Structures are given as C-alpha cells and as structure tokens.
Amino acid sequence: MGIFAVLALPLLLFGISGIIYIYQSVRWLLSKSAVQNKVVVITDAISGLGKECSRVFHNGGARLVLCGRTWEKLEALYDALINVADPSVTYAPKLILLDITDINCIRDVAKEIVNCYGCVDILINNASMKVKGAVQSISLELDKKIMDANYFGPITLTKAILPNMIARRTGQIVLINSIQGKIGIPFRAAYAASKHAAVGFFDCLRAEMEEFDISVSTVNPTFILHRNVTNLAVSLAEYLFTTIPSDVSDCLKVAYGVHPVEVAEEVLRTVSSKKQEVLMANPIPRAAVYIRTFFPELFFAIVASGIREKQKTEEEN
Structure with missing residues (x-):
C-alpha cells in the first residue's frame, strides 16, 4: 500500500503529461491540415x-x-x-x-x-x-x-x-x-x-x-x-515595477519575450x-493589460514611477 501511494503521484503526472502531449500533437496535425x-x-x-x-x-x-x-x-x-x-x-x-x-x-x-x-x-x-x-x-x-x-x-x-x-x-x-x-x-x-x-x-x-x-x-x-538579445525592446517590467539593473536586463527581455x-x-x-x-x-505583461483596463490610474502611476526611478538611476550613474 505504501509503495502504491508513493508511485501514484508520479504515475498520475506521467499520465496527464501523456494526454497533454497527445492533445497538442493532434491539435498541431489538425492545424496543418487546415491550411x-x-x-x-x-x-x-x-x-x-x-x-x-x-x-x-x-x-x-x-x-x-x-x-x-x-x-x-x-x-x-x-x-x-x-x-x-x-x-x-x-x-x-x-x-x-x-x-x-x-x-x-x-x-x-x-x-x-x-x-x-x-x-x-x-x-x-x-x-x-x-x-x-x-x-x-x-x-x-x-x-x-x-x-x-x-x-x-x-x-x-x-x-x-x-x-x-x-x-x-x-x-x-x-x-x-x-x-x-x-x-x-x-x-x-x-x-x-x-x-x-x-x-x-x-x-x-x-x-x-x-x-x-x-x-x-x-x-x-x-x-x-x-x-541579438541586446536589440530587443525593453521589458515591460522595467516600467511597471522598478528600474532593473542592466546586468539582468537581457535576462528579463528573454523571460518576457516570445x-x-x-x-x-x-x-x-x-x-x-x-x-x-x-x-x-507571460503573467506580468498580461497583468499589465488587465490593470490598464480596470485600474487605469494605478497603471499610469506605476509607469510614471518606473520612469522616474530610471531617470534617477541614469543621473546617478
């Protein structure tokens, strides 16, 4: 009984992963046939x-x-x-x-x-x-x-x-x-x-x-x-939350890009x-869209704050 309980979760996860894989494969094949x-x-x-x-x-x-x-x-x-x-x-x-x-x-x-x-x-x-x-x-x-x-x-x-x-x-x-x-x-x-x-x-x-x-x-x-990641547009996070150090900027651009x-x-x-x-x-840019729609004043305040922090950092450097 103990062994079965230990194996149940991995088997369940494996089964779910298999179903998702099959579903995505079928969906992909149907997409190709549609064109x-x-x-x-x-x-x-x-x-x-x-x-x-x-x-x-x-x-x-x-x-x-x-x-x-x-x-x-x-x-x-x-x-x-x-x-x-x-x-x-x-x-x-x-x-x-x-x-x-x-x-x-x-x-x-x-x-x-x-x-x-x-x-x-x-x-x-x-x-x-x-x-x-x-x-x-x-x-x-x-x-x-x-x-x-x-x-x-x-x-x-x-x-x-x-x-x-x-x-x-x-x-x-x-x-x-x-x-x-x-x-x-x-x-x-x-x-x-x-x-x-x-x-x-x-x-x-x-x-x-x-x-x-x-x-x-x-x-x-x-x-x-x-x-060339350095040519990407700056991540939304740089404006929505706080100024992001340049040494992690590229990582964020990858994280929030497709x-x-x-x-x-x-x-x-x-x-x-x-x-x-x-x-x-991804979640942060998606959240930004909803915040802009339902809480516009909050969105504008966050963006303005991000710009002020960015300008302050540039002046200090």
Missing part, C-alpha cells in the same frame, strides 16, 4: 517571424505567396523552404516584391498577388516597423513613416484583397500586431499609436465581415526575441481555429 492547398499571403516574409510563418505554412501544404522588400532575401527564403520540404506534399512559393510603406504601389502589387492563384484564402499582415525615443525627439516625418508601415500599409493591402474574398464569401485575415496595441509603453509613442490604430481598424473589420463568412484574427505577442517559432505556430493554430484574438504574454 493544406490554401492560398496564404505573408507580408514581410523575410523577417525573422515572417520566415518562421513561411516555414510552418509551407510544411502544412499551403500555396504560399511571399512578399518582401528585397528580391535576394526572398530568393534565399525560397531556396531554404524548397530544400527542407517534401516536394510531393508542398507547393513552390510565389515571390512578390512589396514595400508595405509605399502606399501608392500597394494596390498594383495586390493585383499581382491575386493573379498568382486567382484568389487569396488567408492574408497574414506581418510587416511592421519599430522606433524608440521620447516623443519630442521623434520627428513628425518618422511618426508618419511608422503609421504607413504599421497601419496604412496593412489596411491598404487588406482593402485591396477584400473584394476577392467578399466575392467568394470566404477567407481569413490575420493581423500580427503587438501587446502595445493594448497598452502604451513609454518612449514608444509612435509605435504604440500605430498598433492601437491597427487594432481598432481590424476590430471594426471583424464585425463588418461576419456576413460574408470572412474571419478576422489578431495575434498580439509581447516582444519577439531575436538572436520566440518567432512560438508566434508562427500560434498563428497557424489561430488560422485553424479561427480565433478572433490571441494575447501571447
């Missing part, structure tokens, strides 16, 4: 996240249309996808040059995109531009450039693709946005404003497209990790399940 033969357009496919999205959708058997600003990088991505995938179950991607900040050219490029296969099943708006700095130090020209990249570009492309989806009464539009579309973080005013604007547009679009059976999804990760692979796989699951909105955040 098989679908025409999937990915903007800024040559970015870190764009490459991972291209990989998971390509492996899922999607007919990809990959968009990017640099032809050489698009060709390199094409070669990478072709070399690692099974050609019997995948399609060779189509490549399209697209600068999402060049608003005047987007409609013409959209025609090229639709002409690749005659339709678009899934549009993934992934292109984005970041900037960091105090409001008074960012020029109005740069503010406008950020809005073009993060708001006007994606909505212009979306509006150009929509008629094709509406005519077929089917389709899905995915916006890969940011937690900063939910809360504003100091020294990122232009970026946060563009992300807030995008959330507002796609929230309205979601309601309007329901009658046409067109799904609209937004995926909001915290900070997407890259190989890897491009995680985001790409979540995008695939979002497409499969047609989720309306996903927030990819």
